Amino acid sequence: MKLTNVEHVFFDLDHTLWDFDRNSALAFKEIFQEHKIELELNNFLEVYMPVNFKYWELYRNNAVSKEALRYGRLKDSFDKLNFETTDTTINNIADLYIQYLPKNNHLLDGTLEVLDNLKDRYQLHIITNGFEEVQHQKMQTSAIHNYFKTITTSEAAGVKKPHPQIFELALQKSGAKPENSVMIGDNLEADIIGAHKFGLNVIYLNPLEHQIQSLYPQVKKLKELLNYL
The missing domain is CATH 3.40.50.1000 (HAD superfamily/HAD-like)
Incomplete structure (x- = not known):
């Protein structure tokens, strides 16, 4: 009607x-390859996507800051995958992700x-x-x-x-x-x-x-x- x-x-x-999901996957693929992050991309995305959704819900409700969202969604995902890394690396990936994400155009x-x-x-x-x-x-x-x-x-x-x-x-x-x-x-x-x-x-x-x-x-x-x- x-x-x-x-x-x-x-x-x-x-x-x-x-197409956020497709463009996001491409950004992480580029970051992981360039910086030799030893994680299988699909395994990471399977964990990351619901974690990211949770953080956006918290952000929408003013329960976390933008900075906490960017860091926390990665930290929680790596923890769930038992992937050991440093806060410096996580913050670096978070910054690169924001740089790489809008370069994709799907x-x-x-x-x-x-x-x-x-x-x-x-x-x-x-x-x-x-x-x-x-x-x-x-x-x-x-x-x-x-x-x-x-x-x-x-x-x-x-x-x-x-x-x-x-x-x-x-x-x-x-x-x-x-x-x-x-x-x-x-x-x-x-x-x-x-x-x-x-x-x-x-x-x-x-x-x-x-x-x-x-x-x-x-x-x-x-x-x-x-x-x-």
Whole structure:
């Protein structure tokens, strides 16, 4: 069912448009090879990905700092794998990861098709909890920066999704009204519930088909957004 009266489309970035998992794996592969980290990459990623998810949840809830997230997700992963290393090495890998990550440019399937379809009919925007210094680089490297009128990061807002203040800032920057806007993202709490509480229309990108309340429209693939927009 088409959404009516929508003029502004707000996207999350990581895991919604930008293929975070694939690009992250490539960054770690490069780091491990260059610095002779004797770990099998897939074994590391199997442990790291849920640890990283946990730390981002803590970061979103202001339970850890950005620095603690960057260090802790690596330290915990290495500990789980019984891989002995030093704090100096961990901090070095953490810094290199932030440098290498945005050099990779893979997008989720359907991203360019959807953006090309929407760009002339809506004003497009980004709202992201990702770090200020890397989100713009990711979008430049993957050639999607020019699709978006505004980019609102949690660091610029001083709060993270689902806090209402980040949605308020994004709407102020864009000149949009909640009732004329839709938020699209992969995180139910941060993107969907947060935006819905602020009055935006929402569409949940749910590739793993998590069970959710039926009041939120959802799609499994990005191309399905065109059924709504």
